[in-house]
């Protein structure tokens with residue numbers, strides 16, 4: 001990108017699950033990228049070319065670009081030297097499930113002294129509807145009328161490197177100039193772009209995540225109904241989905257992680273908290289751990305007091321190492337409440353309490369699959385052990 005600035009893009013939140021893969025891919029496309037992040041614990045690893053979390057295919061590209069097109073910045077002053085400032089910080093909900101907009105506005109307060117009207121701020125985080133326009137108003141009111149684009153991220157965590165080069169990008173902006181800058185930026189990915197208004201883009205992202213959350217809830221509620229009727233849901237699921245294109249129903253499983261629930265609640269907050277189907281999805285998905293424990297209790301004579309239970313898979317989904325908002329922790333909490341000793345294991349996550357799957361299986365009388373890591377497909381569990389595998393990932397029960 002021709003510009004008098006030292007960097008084409010500075011990414012704020014650049015060490016995060018969205019910011020880092022995006023920075024790596026932009027750098028690999030020839031852009032000069034700076035990463036800035038408050039979490040300095042990840043810096044040394046990134047500078048040494050090591051990803052701080054699993055993103056398939058990212059490590060070799062990081063090693064190729066770091067210190068060349070990709071650098072790490074020490075302070076927000078880097079914004080002065082950058083044509084585009086792209087924001088990927090977290091946008092959580094609070095303890096009442098209301099959108100927490102303060103981190104974005106605090107960031108806006110911190111960066112406006114470094115911005116000038118010839119720069120463009122690109123918002124990539126998922127936001128509560130109206131946030132993009134509120135930021136435009138904020139910068140205008142502070143005498144800093146930057147261009148602002150909102151271009152939501154739609155990758156699925158773990159597969160960003162591949163998806164950033166294939167998914168159409170949604171582009172919206174506060175002015176034709178902002179849209180043109182964002183078009184040029186995402187045009188480097190050589191993918192389709194879809195132009196919308198900023199508010200349309202905000203709803204597009206929230207609708208998509210809510211839709212996914214609701215789809216998982218449908219699968220989970222069907223599973224619960226079948227189990228309550230004493231039926232084998234896997235057989236029903238197979239009958240519904242096998243070579244039948246209108247039976248596209250997700251299998252059961254803990255639907256968790258840092259995005260789906262909070263984005264469904266952000267959407268609800270934008271609709272007077274009356275997103276009934278979204279709240280129903282939350283009740284179903286968040287209720288699944290209690291349902292699983294309830295059935296376990298019924299099948300083990302009403303008590304698991306004093307028993308040792310292993311949970312295999314503490315990440316929030318299969319084949320990644322991210323435990324944020326994983327429902328496996330909720331399962332563990334219920335088990336402990338019922339007096340069980342809980343052992344936890346994961347193939348990828350690194351936490352001091354986690355033990356190898358084989359040890360957990362050896363020591364436990366009951367084994368619960370938390371997430372379907374592929375390694376569990378070949379895990380042999382002795383027949384005498386009780387197994388709860390709602391994902392159907394384990395091989396047939398074999399000693």
Ligand SMILES: NC(=O)c1ccc[n+]([C@@H]2O[C@H](COP(=O)([O-])OP(=O)(O)OC[C@H]3O[C@@H](n4cnc5c(N)ncnc54)[C@H](O)[C@@H]3O)[C@@H](O)[C@H]2O)c1
Nearest residue numbers: 013015016017018037038039088089090091125126153157
């Ligand atoms: N994780 C996903 O798969 C995914 C997919 C699409 C969209 N999103 C959205 O992207 C956004 C980021 O999600 P994430 O999963 O990357 O979160 P994350 O926590 O992995 O990354 C956010 C990063 O921002 C940094 N940060 C926070 N405040 C900062 C500040 N003021 N200045 C500098 N750095 C700051 C944090 O230290 C962290 O490294 C959220 O809005 C999320 O909803 C996430």
